[in-house]
Amino acid sequence: MAKLKGKKPSESELTTARLMMPTDANVLGNVFGGSIMKYMDEVAAIVAWRHAGKNVVTASIDRMNFYAPVYVGDLLTMKAAVNFVGHTSMEIGVRIEALDPRNREGTHTGSCYLTYVALDEKGRPTPIPPLILTTPAEKRRFKEAMARRKLREAEDAVLKAD
């Protein structure tokens, strides 16, 4: 099979915002972590699909810590980019910030790393274009993503051994 042409993270990266509605929150107006994770998965999946150029499915979502509350009426900003590409899977990172449009103050709510697998027309894992790294941040994220991949594999091995 012909080698796939490489792509830069800038060709698939995405920044998007979403207004938090009462349906996203509890009765006191605190947005559910699950709502944030759903929007994050959607945004990350778009980045993965743009990089792979094929259908993608979520393979794993890393642990996520919420550093600050998000309220109804906040603008949830999600910045997402591909950090690492393996043979058929890739890591997408998402940085989430909550912006109160009334005082324009932005807070880093959390960051998360998600893994997607690209699928062919028959639903089988299929190769993904390699990543062309140019900026120092992209090179750092690639290295850190490789370390996270090793950690996930080690954790899976421990859980399977039990």
Ligand code: GDP
């Ligand atoms: P980092 O992974 O150590 O750089 O931690 P951050 O919390 O700053 O970002 C988490 C992830 O969000 C990164 O790994 C990137 O994949 C993505 N990201 C961060 N900043 C940006 C940005 O300005 N634009 C886009 N598109 N993605 C970003």
